[in-house]
Amino acid sequence: METKILGRSRGWLDSAKALIEAGEVVAFHTETVYGLGANAFSDEAVLKVFALKGRPADNPLIAHVHKDYDITPLIDGEPPYAAALRKAFLPGPLTMVYPSTGKVSKYVSCGLNTLAIRVPSSPTAQAFLKAVDLPIVAPSANLSKHVSPVTARHVYDDFNGKIPLILDGGACSGGIESTVLDCTGEIPQILREGLVTQAMIAEVAGECNVYRPRTGEKPKSPGMAYRHYAPRCKTAYFMAEELEEAIACYKNEAKTGAPCFLCESAVCALLKGFRTLDLGGTPEEMARRLYALLRKGEQQATLLIGIEPREKGGVMAGVMNRMKRAFGVEHGTEER
Ligand code: AMP
Numbered sequence: 001m002e003t004k005i006l007g008r009s010r011g012w013l014d015s016a017k018a019l020i021e022a023g024e025v026v027a028f029h030t031e032t033v034y035g036l037g038a039n040a041f042s043d044e045a046v047l048k049v050f051a052l053k054g055r056p057a058d059n060p061l062i063a064h065v066h067k068d069y070d071i072t073p074l075i076d077g078e079p080p081y082a083a084a085l086r087k088a089f090l091p092g093p094l095t096m097v098y099p100s101t102g103k104v105s106k107y108v109s110c111g112l113n114t115l116a117i118r119v120p121s122s123p124t125a126q127a128f129l130k131a132v133d134l135p136i137v138a139p140s141a142n143l144s145k146h147v148s149p150v151t152a153r154h155v156y157d158d159f160n161g162k163i164p165l166i167l168d169g170g171a172c173s174g175g176i177e178s179t180v181l182d183c184t185g186e187i188p189q190i191l192r193e194g195l196v197t198q199a200m201i202a203e204v205a206g207e208c209n210v211y212r213p214r215t216g217e218k219p220k221s222p223g224m225a226y227r228h229y230a231p232r233c234k235t236a237y238f239m240a241e242e243l244e245e246a247i248a249c250y251k252n253e254a255k256t257g258a259p260c261f262l263c264e265s266a267v268c269a270l271l272k273g274f275r276t277l278d279l280g281g282t283p284e285e286m287a288r289r290l291y292a293l294l295r296k297g298e299q300q301a302t303l304l305i306g307i308e309p310r311e312k313g314g315v316m317a318g319v320m321n322r323m324k325r326a327f328g329v330e331h332g333t334e335e336r
């Protein structure tokens with residue numbers, strides 16, 4: 001199968017709509033990462049997404065809709081804070097988990113009685129979702145466990161010949177996946193951290209918790225249990241205070257291979273004469289650059305050495321979660 005990459009051009013949405021209606025999979029730009037889209041009402045199309053990614057069958061998908069799509073038939077009620085959160089943050093990088101009416105394919109939520117819904121702000125995503133006027137499941141458009149894609153080229157690298165179309169909206173401005181928020185309880189609870197932070201949600205909803213599974217407990221957001229975002233080269237990970245050890249590790253690899261550091265700008269400045277990939281200086285910059293640099297690193301280095309950024313909290317909570325899991329430092333309760 002030929003994989004086409006189409007930017008905004010005449011007929012681009014007609015092709016996408018026809019493919020989705022035929023049960024095919026279409027990748028598309030969002031403001032967080034590229035998604036692998038399929039009709040959420042179709043069992044066959046949803047199963048195709050799992051098969052293409054090699055995604056574990058117990059890791060549920062998020063349904064994406066355009067900003068005027070009426071979600072009331074899909075959800076079985078909602079708490080009072082949900083409307084305020086939608087008004088404050090949608091369209092945008094916030095996924096809200098509601099009680100489900102079970103109208104979409106049973107494979108979307110993998111047996112959970114909830115449904116995760118997101119309204120992306122990307123003009124490309126909005127145009128596509130409006131054209132199909134259906135809820136579209138869209139996990140990140142990467143092979144399972146690989147680094148999430150933030151350009152159409154990244155999607156092509158993982159799925160060339162396997163999907164018919166990628167809707168190119170340029171590089172993703174957000175860079176890490178949406179915040180996943182459980183809106184089934186009295187107090188909203190973050191299941192996956194992202195660009196919409198705990199403090200931002202608490203300001204609108206009054207309160208907001210962050211869910212942390214206890215060791216051995218099946219996580220509420222099953223995707224959080226897996227090693228994820230992993231570059232396809234050796235990795236090592238150090239704290240900023242361990243720079244000497246990190247340099248020793250680099251020098252050892254340099255005898256036979258091609259090591260490279262991945263670290264924030266301030267640390268890059270201390271590493272003159274070494275190969276570095278610069279994550280940037282602000283949390284937003286680090287979110288935007290992380291996946292692109294992990295993909296660049298795996299192509300250029302035999303060993304990628306991550307140095308933990310010093311800033312924590314807010315947007316950094318989401319960045320750190322991805323970075324640690326990419327480097328295999330922390331990956332939930334079980335490895336798959
Ligand atoms: P991805 O689309 O690959 O970025 O992953 C989607 C994330 O949303 C995973 O962490 C899933 O576990 C989570 N998710 C999707 N649907 C639900 C749901 N109904 N309840 C809880 N978490 C969900």
Ligand code: MG
Pocket residue numbers: 139140148
């Ligand atoms: Mg993913």
